[in-house]
Amino acid sequence: GESVGLHLPTLSVQEGDNSIINCAYSNSASDYFIWYKQESGKGPQFIIDIRSNMDKRQGQRVTVLLNKTVKHLSLQIAATQPGDSAVYFCAEKGSGGSYIPTFGRGTSLIVHP
Amino acid sequence: EAGVTQSPTHLIKTRGQQVTLRCSPISGHTSVYWYQQALGLGLQFLLWYDEGEERNRGNFPPRFSGRQFPNYSSELNVNALELEDSALYLCASSLAGQAHYEQYFGPGTRLTVT
Numbered sequence: 001g002e003s004v005g006l007h008l009p010t011l012s013v014q015e016g017d018n019s020i021i022n023c024a025y026s027n028s029a030s031d032y033f034i035w036y037k038q039e040s041g042k043g044p045q046f047i048i049d050i051r052s053n054m055d056k057r058q059g060q061r062v063t064v065l066l067n068k069t070v071k072h073l074s075l076q077i078a079a080t081q082p083g084d085s086a087v088y089f090c091a092e093k094g095s096g097g098s099y100i101p102t103f104g105r106g107t108s109l110i111v112h113p
Numbered sequence: 114e115a116g117v118t119q120s121p122t123h124l125i126k127t128r129g130q131q132v133t134l135r136c137s138p139i140s141g142h143t144s145v146y147w148y149q150q151a152l153g154l155g156l157q158f159l160l161w162y163d164e165g166e167e168r169n170r171g172n173f174p175p176r177f178s179g180r181q182f183p184n185y186s187s188e189l190n191v192n193a194l195e196l197e198d199s200a201l202y203l204c205a206s207s208l209a210g211q212a213h214y215e216q217y218f219g220p221g222t223r224l225t226v227t
Binding site: 034036041042043044045049089091100101102103104105106 | 117154155216218
């Protein structure tokens with residue numbers, strides 16, 4: 001079946017370091033990917049998205065890289081801050097015209113001051 | 114601009130009971146999505162409503178149902194509650210008719226079934 005998964009359930013970094021969160025997907029027909037951040041007690045918050053016709057997209061302190069050859073997605077956070085501590089989800093838009101994203105299980109990012 | 118709102122924030126129910134959760138989308142959004150987030154798991158898609166109609170349904174039993182009202186707010190109903198229904202129920206809204214879209218999530222309703 002189609003799935004979206006994350007390699008690491010927990011990532012601990014020091015404040016100021018760069019963080020990389022990885023995600024694998026299995027549906028080669030997926031054409032849109034999204035990263036969400038979920039802080040404790042809150043709903044997921046959109047961070048950045050990327051379409052399958054792109055390899056890289058940059059936002060403020062975040063970069064998403066897409067490798068369609070190996071079906072891998074990563075989120076890079078520069079100069080990680082304590083406020084970045086949260087669970088990060090990747091999601092893929094369903095194929096075949098479905099507007100329903102499939103979410104991975106999530107990676108918990110812990111930033112130590 | 115107000116975000117997506119959900120009520121109640123927390124809810125405790127007994128197995129076999131019924132529950133109704135409510136969601137108000139962002140003004141101007143016509144699509145509402147419901148997700149279940151069980152502890153340690155990713156978001157599982159439940160239902161999608163747009164313009165008052167159910168557009169898509171996830172792999173959940175029929176005791177999970179809902180509706181969307183003319184003002185685009187939505188309700189999620191769960192009948193015959195089971196212990197495994199304990200989870201955070203998230204509602205999201207988006208502009209309709211867009212293949213590539215951004216969903217805005219509410220804070221969720223934490224349901225505990227005892």
